[in-house]
Amino acid sequence: MRALVEERGLGDRILIDSAGTGAWHAGHPPDGRATAEAAGRGILMDGRARQFTQDDFARFDLVLAMDAQNAADLRALAPDDAARDRVRLLRGYDPAxxxxxxxxxxxxxxxxxxxxEVFDMVDAACRGLLDHLLAGPLARA
Incomplete structure (x- = not known):
């Protein structure tokens, strides 16, 4: 998503972060296989894993999960109904x-x-998400 946002010149308007629902990989770099796949697509994956916290609900307008279990875990962590409503499945934005x-x-x-395979799925969903944002929230900003 970060690469798509930068490609469209929207890096100053969209804040992107990544975090897991568990702490088992906190502080570790991305998986080498993911890094290699990304590099083959011209995408730099850097940074360190971190665990999602309740404070993240105050920082982000949208919280995306990869699967139903992670979405449920995020909703359980949400401080209120408004925060729970901001949790979505990423592939929900994939038009296909x-x-x-x-x-x-x-x-x-x-x-x-x-x-x-996962990069293809995520890429399609991120493109759909960016189109959604450009047609809605970012179009009004």
Whole structure:
């Protein structure tokens, strides 16, 4: 998403961050297979993993989850109904994803092909999300 936002010159208008619902990878760099897949697509993945906190609900207008379990975990952490309503599934923004096709699988325990498949899914969803933002909230800003 960060690469798409920068490509469109919107880096000063859209704040993007990434965090997990668990702390088991906190402080670690991205998985080497993900980094390699991203590099092959001209995308730099850097940074360190961190755990999502309740304070993040105050920082972000939209909180995106990769799957239903993570979305449920985020909603359980939300301080109120308004924050819970800002949790969405990322693939919900993929125009090609059907109603039962909203989960992004975790490629961690698979091979490199799984990372390519997930990058394709995430890319399509991020493009749909950016189109949504440009047609709605960013169009009004």
């Amino acid at each position: 994803a059907g109603p039962g096709d909203t989960q992004v699988p975790d490629p961690y325990y698979g091979g490199p092909d799984g990372f390519a």
